[in-house]
Amino acid sequence: MNRRTFLQTTAATAVAAAAGLPARAADPLKVGFIYVGPIGDMGWSYQHDQARQAIAKEFGDKIVTTYVENVPEGPDAERALTQLALEGNQLIFATSFGFMDATVNVAKKFPNVKFEHATGYKRADNLATYDARxxxxxxxxxxxxxxxxxxxxxxxxxxxxxxxxxxxxxxxxxxxxxxxxxxxxxxxxxxxxxxxxxxxxxxxxxxxxxxxxxxxxxxxxxxxxxxxxxxxxxxxxxxxxxxxxxxxxxxxxxxDNWEPYYKKRVAAMLDGSWTSESTWGGIGTGMxxxxxxxxxxxxxxxxxxxxxxxxxxxxxxxxxxxxxxxxxxxxxxxxxxxxxxxxxxxxxxxxxxxxxxxxx
Missing domain, CATH: 3.40.50.2300 (Response regulator)
Known part of the structure; x- marks a missing residue:
């Protein structure tokens, strides 16, 4: 698997995830991201990672974020998504069109995990989609x-x-x-x-x-x-x-400005109001x-x-x-x-x- 960065983690959450138990209410929300390219200093994956850093700053110790970069579209994406789910991530953002079928497949296997797919069109009760105009x-x-x-x-x-x-x-x-x-x-x-x-x-x-x-x-x-x-x-x-x-x-x-959307969706997870929906914003919404x-x-x-x-x-x-x-x-x-x-x-x-x- 590609390089992964953990901004913050707790032993209690890791133990709970390994045992297949839900995290305690006091534990931070774990949020995972997979990127099709390197985060670098410009471009698509860079912009998504800037938004990831923004939510980490916004929500502080209420969340833990993880990312995996350079994930090829196809079977590798399914493996990366599965690993993120097994590690206890409760909200996972799949940020490339070609991750769509992999995200659908993994979402079926982990019905208690919420998934979000960028630029796709396939949804499920635990799978939302988002895109920009x-x-x-x-x-x-x-x-x-x-x-x-x-x-x-x-x-x-x-x-x-x-x-x-x-x-x-x-x-x-x-x-x-x-x-x-x-x-x-x-x-x-x-x-x-x-x-x-x-x-x-x-x-x-x-x-x-x-x-x-x-x-x-x-x-x-x-x-x-x-x-x-x-x-x-x-x-x-x-x-x-x-x-x-x-x-x-x-x-x-x-x-591409993903920051407002990511903040909104993480907030919805934290207050229990997350639902599967389709979002398509443009210049007017700031996306x-x-x-x-x-x-x-x-x-x-x-x-x-x-x-x-x-x-x-x-x-x-x-x-x-x-x-x-x-x-x-x-x-x-x-x-x-x-x-x-x-x-x-x-x-x-x-x-x-x-x-x-x-x-x-």
């Missing part, structure tokens, strides 16, 4: 990309062709196209969440094709570094701020934040996207507002129409104008 941040990125590109070619590094990623590509393209009708988007699938070498190769390939904007739905800073080397390419921080690359190439970022817009962005573009951010936060504007067609030209949304969450959660098509092929 990342596509709202992509609307901001797309607007900046459409305004700032000189080649009219935007590159997008996709992780896996799942609805969450497809939403982001579509949203980025729609909003780039709104401000720049000549823009096109090129997609390279990395088939990984975190692999700096693959991400660097993907960025290099897109830059070689003439893309002067690179977006990513992968977690390392390798694309930022490639863009920095190129010197005339802009990027956006993914999951975390990645401000070390500001003001260029990183001109702003979409930041998605937009990083500082750098000086590389023209003032008028900055003002434009700040106004867009305000409309997204208030709910005045939805990134998927018709008229919109699917890639094959068939009608999807009529003028002024917006999709329901079920439709968005199952998005498996590109919108009209995207020439890239969506793998099945």
């Amino acid at each position: 990342f596509y709202e941040g992509r609307a901001i990125q797309g607007t900046i990309a459409g305004r700032m590109t000189k080649s009219n070619k935007i590159g997008y590094i996709g992780s896996f062709p799942i609805p969450e990623v497809v939403q982001g590509i579509n949203s980025a393209f729609i909003h780039a196209k709104k401000v720049n009708p000549d823009v096109e988007i090129k997609v390279v699938w990395a088939y990984t969440w975190f692999d700096p070498a693959k991400e660097a190769d993907a960025a290099a390939a897109l830059i070689a094709e003439g893309c002067d904007v690179i977006m990513q739905h992968t977690d390392s800073t390798a694309p930022q570094a490639k863009a920095q080397e190129a010197g005339n390419v802009i990027t956006f921080g993914q999951a975390s701020d990645m401000a070390a690359f500001a003001p260029m190439p990183r001109v702003t970022s979409t930041i 998605v934040k937009i990083g500082e817009i750098s000086s590389a962005v023209p003032a008028e573009v900055k003002a434009e996207v700040e106004a867009l951010e305000s409309k997204l936060a208030s709910g005045e504007y939805h990134p998927f507002t018709g008229p919109l067609n699917k890639q094959d030209g068939s009608a999807w949304l009529a003028a002024g129409e917006t999709p329901d969450d079920g439709t968005l959660a199952g998005m498996n098509f590109f919108v009209e104008g995207i020439k890239a092929e969506l793998p099945k």
